[in-house]
Amino acid sequence: xxxxxxxxxxxxxxxxxxxxxxxxxxxxxxxxxxxxxxxxxxxxxxxxxxxxxxxxxxxxxxxxxxxxxxxxxxxxxxxxxxxxxxxxxxxxxxxxxxxxxxxxxxxxxxxxxxxxxxxxxxxxxxxxxxxxxxxxxxxxxxxxxxxxxxxxxxxxxxxxxxxxxxxxxxxxxxxxxxxxxxxxxxxxxxxxxxxxxxxxxxxxxxxxxxxxxxxxxxxxxx
Numbered sequence: 001x002x003x004x005x006x007x008x009x010x011x012x013x014x015x016x017x018x019x020x021x022x023x024x025x026x027x028x029x030x031x032x033x034x035x036x037x038x039x040x041x042x043x044x045x046x047x048x049x050x051x052x053x054x055x056x057x058x059x060x061x062x063x064x065x066x067x068x069x070x071x072x073x074x075x076x077x078x079x080x081x082x083x084x085x086x087x088x089x090x091x092x093x094x095x096x097x098x099x100x101x102x103x104x105x106x107x108x109x110x111x112x113x114x115x116x117x118x119x120x121x122x123x124x125x126x127x128x129x130x131x132x133x134x135x136x137x138x139x140x141x142x143x144x145x146x147x148x149x150x151x152x153x154x155x156x157x158x159x160x161x162x163x164x165x166x167x168x169x170x171x172x173x174x175x176x177x178x179x180x181x182x183x184x185x186x187x188x189x190x191x192x193x194x195x196x197x198x199x200x201x202x203x204x205x206x207x208x209x210x211x212x213x214x215x216x217x218x219x220x221x222x
Contacts, residue, residue, distance in 0.1 A: 017130045019061070022180050023086035027062055033169070037209040039064055041156045042125040044206050045217040046072040049152060053120035056081060056146070058110065059127025063091025066103060073121070081106045081113070110142045119146050123154045129188045130177070137194055144198050149222040153200060156215040158188050166212040192216075 019026065030038040042065050049055075055075040057065060060082065069078060080103055082088050088107050095101055106112055122143055128136050147153070161167040170188070177183040192202065195218050205216035 017083070017184055018181050019084040020086045023062065023084055023090060027064060034209055034213070037213055038126065041206070041208040041213050041215040043068050044215045045154050045204070048217060049073045049121055049154070052076050054118065055079070055121040055123065056119040057123045057125070058082075058143070059124055060091065061087055061125070063087075063094045065123070065125060066091060066094060069123070070101060075102055075121075078103045079106060079117070079119070080104065081108065081110070083107070083109050110139055113146060117146055118148060119151065121152045121154065122147060125156045127157070128155075128191055129157050130183055130185060132185050133189045135184065136189060136191070140194050140198070147220050149220050151220045153195070153218040153220070154215070155191060155218065156213070157191065158212060159214050160188060160190065161212060163210065163212070166210070169212070
């Protein structure tokens with residue numbers, strides 16, 4: 001959830017991928033349709049990450065992933081980048097009562113990251129599925145610049161639907177998110193070639209929700 005762009009709509013300027021409207025019901029929608037698969041897929045590889053590292057989460061929504069990352073990866077620094085102000089507020093609320101934590105919230109997009117910031121781990125849960133292929137590739141290149149060889153990337157997202165009911169769900173989701181968030185794409189794309197082109201090796205991957213959702217652990221090669 002980090003594409004900050006606008007287009008004219010009905011006489012006013014409307015932002016692409018604006019999740020402020022549906023932020024309060026975002027998690028509920030996912031639970032109702034996918035029965036926990038969205039959240040579980042994001043957690044799949046967290047225990048395999050090296051501890052004490054600098055981590056970037058981009059597109060984490062309401063912040064359900066923050067506590068598991070803190071517990072399982074024990075980062076030295078955790079940057080939580082999110083464009084939606086309401087999503088940021090919900091995420092910050094989850095940390096109430098925790099006085100000592102390494103989380104730094106950044107309200108903005110990948111363009112908001114300081115050029116000299118480097119991350120040992122990047123986590124993009126259901127982030128790239130909201131962009132056209134051109135935008136997806138451009139954003140990936142921006143994030144890639146913040147990673148040195150040896151860095152890890154945890155990716156979780158929908159994949160091109162192969163089953164009839166997956167295709168139905170995909171059409172329904174695209175219709176809903178275009179109406180509610182001004183979604184900037186009409187389909188999902190194969191992300192693996194994008195990683196491979198920049199020398200990221202897929203170490204492991206795992207399917208969820210009968211193969212409609214995938215999560216993968218990548219490492220940047222030298």
